[in-house]
Amino acid sequence: MTVGSYISLASLIVALLLAPEGYAQKKSKTQLQKEKQQNLEKIKETERILSETAQQKKNSLGELTALNQRINQQETLITSIKGEVSFLDADIAENNEIIDALQKDVEKLKDEYATMLLSAQKSSGRIDKLTFIFSARTFDQMLMRLKYMEQYSKSRKEQAEAIAKVQSVLGEQVKQTEIKKEDKNRLLGEEVNENTQLAGLKQKQKGVVKSLEKEEKRLKKNLEETKVAIAELDELINKIIKEEIERAAREAREAREKAKEAKSNKAAATKAVEANIALSSSFEENKSKFAWPASGFVSQKFGRQNHPVLKNVVMQNDGVNIQTKQDEKVKTIFDGEVKMVAFIPSIGNSVIISHGEYFTVYSGLKEVFVKKGQKVVTAQEIGQLQVNGEGISELRFQIRKNTVALDPQGWLRN
Numbered sequence: 357m358t359v360g361s362y363i364s365l366a367s368l369i370v371a372l373l374l375a376p377e378g379y380a381q382k383k384s385k386t387q388l389q390k391e392k393q394q395n396l397e398k399i400k401e402t403e404r405i406l407s408e409t410a411q412q413k414k415n416s417l418g419e420l421t422a423l424n425q426r427i428n429q430q431e432t433l434i435t436s437i438k439g440e441v442s443f444l445d446a447d448i449a450e451n452n453e454i455i456d457a458l459q460k461d462v463e464k465l466k467d468e469y470a471t472m473l474l475s476a477q478k479s480s481g482r483i484d485k486l487t488f489i490f491s492a493r494t495f496d497q498m499l500m501r502l503k504y505m506e507q508y509s510k511s512r513k514e515q516a517e518a519i520a521k522v523q524s525v526l527g528e529q530v531k532q533t534e535i536k537k538e539d540k541n542r543l544l545g546e547e548v549n550e551n552t553q554l555a556g557l558k559q560k561q562k563g564v565v566k567s568l569e570k571e572e573k574r575l576k577k578n579l580e581e582t583k584v585a586i587a588e589l590d591e592l593i594n595k596i597i598k599e600e601i602e603r604a605a606r607e608a609r610e611a612r613e614k615a616k617e618a619k620s621n622k623a624a625a626t627k628a629v630e631a632n633i634a635l636s637s638s639f640e641e642n643k644s645k646f647a648w649p650a651s652g653f654v655s656q657k658f659g660r661q662n663h664p665v666l667k668n669v670v671m672q673n674d675g676v677n678i679q680t681k682q683d684e685k686v687k688t689i690f691d692g693e694v695k696m697v698a699f700i701p702s703i704g705n706s707v708i709i710s711h712g713e714y715f716t717v718y719s720g721l722k723e724v725f726v727k728k729g730q731k732v733v734t735a736q737e738i739g740q741l742q743v744n745g746e747g748i749s750e751l752r753f754q755i756r757k758n759t760v761a762l763d764p765q766g767w768l769r770n
Contacts, residue, residue: 385443392436395429402426405652408682412747415567420664421655421679423561430554437547444540451533568665575666585702589719596696596708597715597759636712639690646689646768647735649718650751652680658763674761675754682749685737686718694730704742717754
């Protein structure tokens with residue numbers, strides 16, 4: 357390999373080292389770090405919910421659901437840390453390969469430079485440079501010898517520069533590798549600490565489950581009371597929605613009749629119907645983009661699921677339960693009109709808001725800031741959550757298309 361080739365190689369390595377990391381890898385690392393930070397923020401929120409719930413009532417279902425969520429978050433955090441360690445392992449391995457290659461290049465460059473110096477020494481010992489130049493037989497030969505000496509001197513200088521450049525790159529590469537090794541050791545220390553914390557959380561979880569299992573009668577009684585209250589709420593919701601469907605159908609008929617009587621009044625007669633359709637369409641367009649009506653985490657998902665403690669007991673949920681902080685304010689997810697405000701024992705106050713043929717239901721409120729017939733806008737505060745008998749501050753949230761219950765998690769922002 358020529359001196360010029362080595363200089364080009366060294367320049368290429370310098371460019372690669374100074375350039376940003378590979379886009380795919382950088383994106384993955386950035387994504388991991390972003391997810392880790394988001395998870396740490398969620399952990400803080402869950403810790404607060406867990407602390408408040410435990411203060412209200414020890415060894416409760418609320419404490420158990422918060423612990424379950426906290427354990428899931430801890431496992432996600434550990435997975436993120438392991439992902440970062442894996443990336444650092446790959447980077448360190450790649451750096452070590454580059455270091456080995458650079459070290460070989462330095463040794464080869466030094467060998468070639470030593471050979472050049474030896475040749476120069478032998479040449480200067482055999483004949484003086486000036487004698488060598490002026491002993492030329494012709495003027496052209498003298499110019500050729502002079503040019504040769506200049507090129508030879510330039511080559512030795514370039515060789516020395518190449519060695520210095522590659523050694524500089526090698527030193528920078530070693531420095532970066534040491535930094536990454538320090539980062540890896542720091543992350544491994546974090547992983548050990550987080551695993552220790554996870555073990556403690558799981559031990560606490562077992563204690564709460566064991567305590568709750570001894571209260572089977574009370575849990576079953578509470579569950580039956582909740583089922584009765586939910587059935588009452590569902591009946592009320594369905595009644596309101598059916599009334600709205602009938603009202604919309606009636607308005608549509610009236611609009612058609614008015615349109616037949618006078619074409620000039622067609623626009624005014626169909627205005628309400630068109631507004632209803634537009635609102636429904638706008639609601640659909642925002643699927644998976646809606647902000648959550650409350651902070652916290654999903655303590656009970658949509659559909660059928662096993663009870664967290666009682667064996668062979670299956671629960672049905674037509675929405676999601678969001679466990680959150682005490683006195684959390686609840687916000688509407690979209691523009692609409694309040695169709696009902698009602699109080700049901702064991703659940704608290706409920707608010708139904710219509711969005712065309714879609715309806716959202718917010719239950720578990722101790723205070724309500726809106727009234728029937730009131731127009732509301734996106735993110736407007738409509739009430740404040742209560743703390744139930746289990747010490748839980750929890751929103752029961754539903755989305756329906758007419759009377760059909762939909763999974764809210766498919767509509768809310770991820």
